[in-house]
Amino acid sequence: MISRPTTEAGPTTEAGTTAEARTLASELPEHVGRTVVLRGWLHRSRVLKAVTFLVLRDRSGLAQVVVHDACVPELEGLAEESVIEVSGTVTANPKAPGGVEVTSPQVTVVSAPTAAPLFDLFRPTVPASLPTVLDHAAVTLRHPRLRAPHAISAASVAGFRAALDGLGFTEIHTPKVVASATESGANVFTLDWFGRPAYLAQSPQFFKQTMVGVFERVYETGPVFRAEPHDTARHLAQYTSLDAELGFITDHREVMAVLGQVLAGMVAAVRERAGEACALLELELPSVPEEIPEIHFEAAQELLAAHTDEDPRGEPDLAPAHERWLSAWALREYGSEFLFVTGYPTAKRPFYTHPEPGRPQFANSFDLLFRGLELVTGGQRLHRYEDYLAALAARGESPEPYAGYLDAFRHGMPPHGGFALGLERWTARLTGADNVRLATLFPRDLHRLTP
Amino acid sequence: MISRPTTEAGPTTEAGTTAEARTLASELPEHVGRTVVLRGWLHRSRVLKAVTFLVLRDRSGLAQVVVHDACVPELEGLAEESVIEVSGTVTANPKAPGGVEVTSPQVTVVSAPTAAPLFDLFRPTVPASLPTVLDHAAVTLRHPRLRAPHAISAASVAGFRAALDGLGFTEIHTPKVVASATESGANVFTLDWFGRPAYLAQSPQFFKQTMVGVFERVYETGPVFRAEPHDTARHLAQYTSLDAELGFITDHREVMAVLGQVLAGMVAAVRERAGEACALLELELPSVPEEIPEIHFEAAQELLAAHTDEDPRGEPDLAPAHERWLSAWALREYGSEFLFVTGYPTAKRPFYTHPEPGRPQFANSFDLLFRGLELVTGGQRLHRYEDYLAALAARGESPEPYAGYLDAFRHGMPPHGGFALGLERWTARLTGADNVRLATLFPRDLHRLTP
Incomplete structure (x- = not known):
């Protein structure tokens, strides 16, 4: 019934991992009446009197x-998380999960654990604190509920790429180490580059804009780094940024339209590719409206002043509490879990931001709020060389550190814009996680550099 | 005929970028007889006596x-790389490239360059040195021949992902900053992480192995960093590593079989998605044999000793010249541009390498040579905790810095293995580029940290 692994000192090829065709658990219903080989982990073992x-x-x-033998002492000692191979007969049983079970099994232990998990991985809930979960990711992520967000994350990125591929975008890979800490100055990690100081890239912004001159439409899905000293549930020092940039636009609204299509593609991909994970977490996926509702920054402030205890008018940005209020408002007013806030004050946006025609104090920019949280930032960028020189001069900055970037605009660039979506925030919001770290395999933050 | 852009000081919405449906150059043959709007760059302008x-x-x-008016002085001054909009009639002309041209055009200048390119982008060849090309990537990459490898690169990555998605792999995103310089010790970039020393990840090796315990089959397409002081045509300090890892294997041969499917998927994607780029570069795409030929390291050394002036027997690795010779040999013997060399000496492989059963001095590992160059490294890994402790002890290393990684093996891990493919090397070999930097948008190396 049970074969133990050989206990030779040296590693050898494994018994039981011959090339016999393997059947996956999800495929069992197609094989009723047949003998199959399953491979996986012993998720749970329940030894009862007459049956295990x-x-x-x-x-x-x-x-x-199901092991029907009255007494199989080996099974009693078989630790959960053992890697096992099971050969047996697929038998229909309406009472079994999925309507099938494997009977008359031969069980082979492929690899036995040397320690027990910190908590039972088979129980429906996770009885551990976030730090414990993260410290022991190698084993805790095996818990189906902790694993599910990452399946949803993978599906989301696939949907992001598929949507943009369908729209004629080209994927790019840009440097993560740069010579000057230009884009936002502070909050940058410094490193030693063959004896020279260098910095981790905070975004692929300059590169993706430059590449509009080459490919018109580009995207990148890669890590970005922010040395933010914030210790909050929504900040990571490394996160995955889903970036897109496109040329030949009229203004930021065309970028918003593309983003709408991308979000719809991401939700569709999650539904198709991560259905099991969604079912396990009992998720209600958002529907992306054909036209995502939109409110101008000024109007948003008026609304907040009229309907809340605060008067944010004159403030250059929205506070997290304001974003939550506006999100709830959009859900009430439009039945939408997504809301665009457009026209943020230019002064708070980066120098490459394109102003609103006729009202240069506001920007042709947008944030996308999703379920109360800022998920995406985007907008139209300047595209004329002179405008860049003027924008930098107005901020008292020299164009010199930007030479390689500004080069693109000296050589003819179309009106363009783009956006960046934080993958972990998206996944956290989608899965109802109250901390982005639950949507990150191995988070990096102010305190966390391992595992 | 020609509208100049308005010359207001401040940026405004562009004239000519209304929402009129745009036609792409490649779509013109479908629109013969109709009026279309094209948008793009003025690639070339030839003003003749009667026609421009x-x-x-x-x-x-x-x-x-084609502008048939006898004299249009504006066109003479119109700089190449101007961003233009052309509205005109699609007219069949068997003598025109692609069999169609646009006649009776209205040309609008959307954005004019303020400087001329370093060289003519419309000429078939690139008359500039590699450093010049790289220093001015923002404009030089617009040259169709310099752009083409990047279209092929994007298609390759899409093919990599599609092949693995089809095989049940899950995409992961892992940290690029790690706490200890473990994997190969030297050649690591050091950075300041909130006051603590940290290191740029040289590979996602430990993370992808750990994730076999969660997803069984994972891949990542992301940046890796090597502080290699080599200044060669095939080394970069940041490159894009296409990594895969899979569990429940018998040995490294199953990894090699998956790699074969992945390579076939990559070539197919390049053919489908980057056909224009391949045609432009007149590429002959390799065919991936159903079974890629394979030679054991020992046999390879015998062969080299017998047929070349050198006797490499006893050496722990193959020199680049040996790889070239073996590649040429595989092409002669098997008609294959791919060759697996298996069974490298264990001593030269990382501690997690799984030895050959019965001959532990050799590893269950492989390199894949493609057109003379080592393109992929892979193999089977250890999967038992005790084996890791023994392997580290044999190398005089403490297990302590590896705690988070070794955790996975304490909790039951299946036999597993994987591979890493260098994207830029692949693209360079595929496109015949003699330097990987021509397959990298913005290379980073010993000397280069900009643009």
Whole structure:
């Protein structure tokens, strides 16, 4: 019934991992009446008097294995998280999860754990604190509920790329180490580059704009780095930025329209590619309206002044509490979980921001709020060389550190714009996680540099 | 005929960028007889006595625009790389490139350059040195021949992901900053992480292995960093690593089989998605044999000793010249541009390498040579905790810095393995570039940190 692994000192090829075709747990219903080989982890073992139930976990889900022998002492000692191979007969049983189970099994232990998990991975909830979960990611992420957000994250990125591929975008890969700490000055990590100081890139902004001159429409899905000393549930020092930039636009509204299509593509991909994870977390996926509602920054401030205890008029930005209020308002007014806030004050936006025609104190920019949180920032950029020189001069900055970037604008650039979406924030909001760290495999922040 | 842009000081919305449906150059043959709007760059302007030929370049290719008026002085002054909009009639002309041209055009200048390119972007060859090309990437990459490798690179990555998605892999995003310079010790960039020393990740190796415990099959396409002081045509300090790792394998041969499928998927994607770029560069794409030929390291050394002037037997690695010879040999013997060399000496491989059963001095590892160059490294890894402790002890290393990684192996891990493919090397080999920097948008190396 049970074969133990050989206990030779040296590593060898594994018994039981021959090339026999493997069946995944999710495929069992297609194989009723047949003998199959399953491989995975012993998710749970329940030894009763007359019967032992094993639950095997593989990448596709769970499978119930029933051992009817009255007494199998080896099974009692078989630790959860053992890597096992099960050969047995697929038997229909309406009472079993998924309507099938494996009976008359031969169980082989491929690899036995040397320690028990910090908590039972088979229980529906996670009885550990966030730091414990993160400190032991190698094992805690095996818990189906902790794993699910990452399946949803992967599906989201696939949807992002597929939507943009369909719109004629080209994927790019840009440097993550740069010579000057230009884009926002502070909050930048410094490193030693062959004896010279260098900096981790805070965004691919300059590169993606430059590449509009080459490919017109580009995207990148990669890490960005912010040395932000904030210790909050929504800040990470490394996060995955989903960036897009496109040329030949009229203004920021064309960027917003593309973003709407991208969001719809991401939700569709999550539905198609991560359906199991969504079901496990009992998620209600958002519907992306054909036209995402939009409110101008000024109007948003008026609304907040009229309907809340605060008067934010004159402030250059929205506070998190304001974003939550506006999000709730959009849901009430428009039934939309997404809201564009446009026309942020130019002074608070980066120098490359394109002003609103006729009202240069406001920018052709937008933030996208999703379920109360700022998820995306974007807008139209300047595209004329003279405008860049003027914008830098107005901020008292020299154009010199930007030479490689400004080069693009000396050689003819179309009106263009783009956006950046924080993957972890998206996944956290989508899965109802109260901390972006639950949407990050191995978070990096002010305190956390391992595992 | 020609409208100049308004010369207001402040930026405004552009004349001529209304929402009129735009036609791409490549779509012109479908529109013969109709009036279309093209947008792009003035790639070339040839003013003859009775006729002026404009070539417009957009993301899809080139379009010929014919101005029949006897004298249009504005056109003579119109700088190449101007961003223009052309409205005109699509007219069949068997002598025109692509069989169509645009006649009776209205040309609007959207954005004029303030400087001329360093060299003519419309000439078939690039008359500039590599440093010049790289220093001025913002404009030089617009040259169709310099742009083409990057279109091929994007298609390759799409093919990589599609092949692995089809095989049940999950995409992951892992930290690029790590607490200890573990994997290969030297050649690591140091940075200041909120006052603590930290290091740029040299590979996602530890993370992807750990994630086999969660997803069984994972991949990542992201930047890795090597502080290698080599100043060669094939080394970069940042490159894009296409990483995959899979569990429940018998040995490294299953990894090699997956890699074969991935390579076939990459070539197919390049053919489908970057056909224009391939045609422009007159590429012959490699065919990936159903079974890529394979030679053991020992046999490779025997072969080199027998057929070349050198005797590499006893050496722990193959020199670049040996790789070239073996590659040429595989092409002669098997008609294959790909060759696996398996069984490298364990001593030269990282501690997590799985030894060959019965011959522990050799590893269950492989390199893939492609057109003379090492393109991929991979193999089977250890999966038992005790084996890791023994391997580290044998190298005189403490397990302590590896705690978060080793955690995975204490909790049951299946036999697994994976590979890493250098994207820029692949693209360079595929496109015949003699330097990986021509396959990198903005290379980073010993000397280069800008643009």
